[in-house]
Amino acid sequence: MQSLIRRTLMSRMLLVWSLVLAATFVYTRPAMAEYGDVVINNYSDKAEMRPVVFPHWFHRVRFACKVCHADLGFKFKAGGNEIDMLKIIDGKYCGGCHNGSIAWSVSNCNLCHSGKPGTPTQVHESTLQELATPARSSATK
Amino acid sequence: MNHLSKLIYFALLSVLMSAPAAIAATAPQPAKGSAAKATPAQAAPVASPAPVPQQPQPAMAGAAASPFNRLMKVAPRRHLPPPEDGLRDPTNVETALLQPPLEVYASLPKSQGDLGNGINWVAALNDGKIKPRWDRNDPTAEPMVMDMSVVRVPKGTMPDVVFPHKQHTEWLDCSNCHPAIFVPQKGANQMNMAAIILGQKCGVCHGKVAFPVSECRRCHSQPKQVAAKGPQP
Numbered sequence: 387m388q389s390l391i392r393r394t395l396m397s398r399m400l401l402v403w404s405l406v407l408a409a410t411f412v413y414t415r416p417a418m419a420e421y422g423d424v425v426i427n428n429y430s431d432k433a434e435m436r437p438v439v440f441p442h443w444f445h446r447v448r449f450a451c452k453v454c455h456a457d458l459g460f461k462f463k464a465g466g467n468e469i470d471m472l473k474i475i476d477g478k479y480c481g482g483c484h485n486g487s488i489a490w491s492v493s494n495c496n497l498c499h500s501g502k503p504g505t506p507t508q509v510h511e512s513t514l515q516e517l518a519t520p521a522r523s524s525a526t527k
Numbered sequence: 528m529n530h531l532s533k534l535i536y537f538a539l540l541s542v543l544m545s546a547p548a549a550i551a552a553t554a555p556q557p558a559k560g561s562a563a564k565a566t567p568a569q570a571a572p573v574a575s576p577a578p579v580p581q582q583p584q585p586a587m588a589g590a591a592a593s594p595f596n597r598l599m600k601v602a603p604r605r606h607l608p609p610p611e612d613g614l615r616d617p618t619n620v621e622t623a624l625l626q627p628p629l630e631v632y633a634s635l636p637k638s639q640g641d642l643g644n645g646i647n648w649v650a651a652l653n654d655g656k657i658k659p660r661w662d663r664n665d666p667t668a669e670p671m672v673m674d675m676s677v678v679r680v681p682k683g684t685m686p687d688v689v690f691p692h693k694q695h696t697e698w699l700d701c702s703n704c705h706p707a708i709f710v711p712q713k714g715a716n717q718m719n720m721a722a723i724i725l726g727q728k729c730g731v732c733h734g735k736v737a738f739p740v741s742e743c744r745r746c747h748s749q750p751k752q753v754a755a756k757g758p759q760p
Contacts, residue, residue: 418605419612420628421643422736439614442736443644446698447631447657450670451732456700457663462731483663496621501614510614513734513741514726 423510424464425501437501449483458482465507604645606632640742648737649694659698672696678749687749 420443427437445454454460458479461467467479474481474492483489490497508515608627610617615625628644635656638647651657662668673696679688695704705711708731716728723730723740734740 418607419614420606421739423612423614425614436616436619441625441628443628443631443646444626446648446659446736447651448659449663450659450661451698452670452700452703453660453663455703462703462735488663494621496619497624500609500616500619500622500625502616505614509735512726513724513730513739517724 419510421511425505425508425510426465426469427501427505427507428465428468429470430499430501431504436496436499436503437505437507438498439501440498454482464509604641606645638738638742640738642741643738649697652697670697680751681747684751685743686747686751688746689749690746 419439420441422442424440424442425437426440430437455462459467460479469479471492473479474484477485480498481492484498485491606628607613608629609615609625610622615622632644632646636647636650636654637645648657652659660666660668661670672693674693676692677690679690681688708728709716718728720740722728724734726734729746730740738745740746
């Protein structure tokens with residue numbers, strides 16, 4: 387009987403330790419990229435380009451929300467605008483400013499296409515991402 | 528016998544739970560790297576059930592709990608430069624050319640909860656710390672600000688919500704919200720916190736870019752008017 391208790395205790399101890407270790411070292415990693423950073427990976431991976439990381443904070447200190455979300459027609463949906471380079475070169479979406487006169491031109495590919503390959507389309511650190519997929523979001527932080 | 532084993536189990540559990548948190552609190556950086564390697568990817572799926580039953584140490588609870596919970600301590604924000612931010616590819620040469628957030632954030636007013644970016648963007652705009660263009664081609668264009676607040680009375684015990692058009696029209700155009708997200712008519716917009724958290728109504732922006740819904744009191748800001756109504760004890 388004693389050995390049985392000891393054995394169950396040992397296995398439980400192992401389980402508890404692994405849980406504790408996991409909780410401590412997986413979840414103490416604080417968010418690293420900025421709140422509201424949007425990864426857009428509709429076509430990038432397939433085209434063997436890095437996904438685009440759009441930093442909301444950088445743009446909102448320079449432009450009101452309305453400039454992109456009303457004037458340029460960006461929907462409030464990550465990856466929902468189906469932006470491709472042809473549209474940008476035609477002056478739509480990012481191309482409204484990224485034309486070499488207001489902001490850098492499309493020839494600076496890797497300034498926008500700077501994400502880690504394979505990162506899925508997401509709003510980084512959004513409430514939904516945190517609540518729905520905590521394990522995945524901490525992995526992408 | 529069964530009771531005894533349970534008792535021993537819980538005693539052990541409490542001792543075990545307190546030990547690593549203390550270690551993590553005293554020596555976070557060097558311990559983290561080595562131990563993270565020691566617990567491989569398989570640790571991630573089993574991690575979520577761990578923090579739920581016991582409420583162990585505050586330091587650990589803050590990190591383990593959903594950051595949505597406003598009562599939990601939030602990990603300090605580090606605002607790392609782009610090559611270290613975890614989303615961008617550090618092997619990309621151009622990543623290093625991007626502006627680090629702290630260059631801008633240093634001069635901006637902080638928000639109380641330290642949630643979201645940790646920046647109070649409305650105050651930053653009001654104080655003139657940032658001057659975002661209203662028109663991409665015309666630096667002198669000014670927003671058409673509408674100063675009208677809408678008070679909404681939630682069904683529960685939470686304070687009433689005051690929606691200020693003023694702060695919203697300083698950033699946004701009417702067409703951003705009306706009529707697709709909010710029907711411009713009193714009583715026509717049913718909403719609840721679950722829908723907002725799932726990204727509808729206010730949640731289209733709040734919880735993604737604008738301050739997160741965990742800062743309850745920034746919206747639920749007006750005490751309930753309950754003077755004569757309701758059952759008296």
